[in-house]
Amino acid sequence: MAAPTRWCLAAAVVVLASCSSGQPRQNVVPVKGKVIFQGKPLANAQVYLSKLSESAAPLSEADRKLRPQGITGPDGTFQLTTYDPNDGAPPGKYLVGVVAQKEAKFADDTESIIPGRYANPKISGVMVTVKAPTTELPPIEIADR
Numbered sequence: 163m164a165a166p167t168r169w170c171l172a173a174a175v176v177v178l179a180s181c182s183s184g185q186p187r188q189n190v191v192p193v194k195g196k197v198i199f200q201g202k203p204l205a206n207a208q209v210y211l212s213k214l215s216e217s218a219a220p221l222s223e224a225d226r227k228l229r230p231q232g233i234t235g236p237d238g239t240f241q242l243t244t245y246d247p248n249d250g251a252p253p254g255k256y257l258v259g260v261v262a263q264k265e266a267k268f269a270d271d272t273e274s275i276i277p278g279r280y281a282n283p284k285i286s287g288v289m290v291t292v293k294a295p296t297t298e299l300p301p302i303e304i305a306d307r
Contacts, residue, residue, distance in 0.1 A: 186224065190250040193230070193242040193292055195299030197260060199276055203238025204304065207262035207276075211242070211290070212283040214255040228252065251292045257283035258290055258302060276304045 197204040210231035230251035232240035241248040259282060262275040280286045290299050 187245060188224070188228070188252040190230075190244050190252050191292060191294045191296055192248070192250040193297045193299065195232075195240055195242075195290075195302060196238045197234050197240070197262075197302045197304065198238060199262070199304040200306065203234070203236070204260075204262055204276070205234055205236045205238060207234045207238075207240075207260050208232075209234065209240050209242070209302070210259050210261075210283070211251055211256035211292075212259065213252075214257060214289070216255055225254075230256075250297075253292050253294050255289065255291050257286065258288035259283040259286055260288070260302065260304060277306070280304055 195209070197207050197209060208231060210229055213225045213228055215225075228244065230242040230244045232242045232248075234240045242251045243249060244251050260276065260280040263272045264275055274281070280288070288302055291297075
């Protein structure tokens with residue numbers, strides 16, 4: 163395949179990929195934080211945000227589908243990703259979910275390290291606000307019960 167043809171094909175793939183969601187890309191701000199459980203950093207936990215409506219109006223479809231998320235490192239810290247790695251999250255108020263599971267020996271043999279309520283942002287009891295130009299979240303402290 164000739165070089166110009168490869169470049170055209172590559173450009174078409176990028177354009178199609180960026181249009182595939184059908185939703186406009188929202189502005190994001192860098193967001194980082196830390197998860198603590200039993201007084202220690204919680205490694206390998208998935209942290210994800212669910213947007214809250216800041217008015218009486220229901221969330222738009224784009225906001226309902228938006229799921230900024232990150233994975234904690236060995237020191238419990240994470241950076242959120244919405245579109246590109248570590249790009250952050252759109253400004254606003256969010257409910258937070260955290261999932262942390264023991265390493266499974268079998269695919270269906272998973273056990274949560276933390277109380278199960280934290281997996282559901284609606285009942286986790288954790289809420290954060292993302293503001294421009296950048297946000298350092300307060301530590302997310304997971305209670306034993």
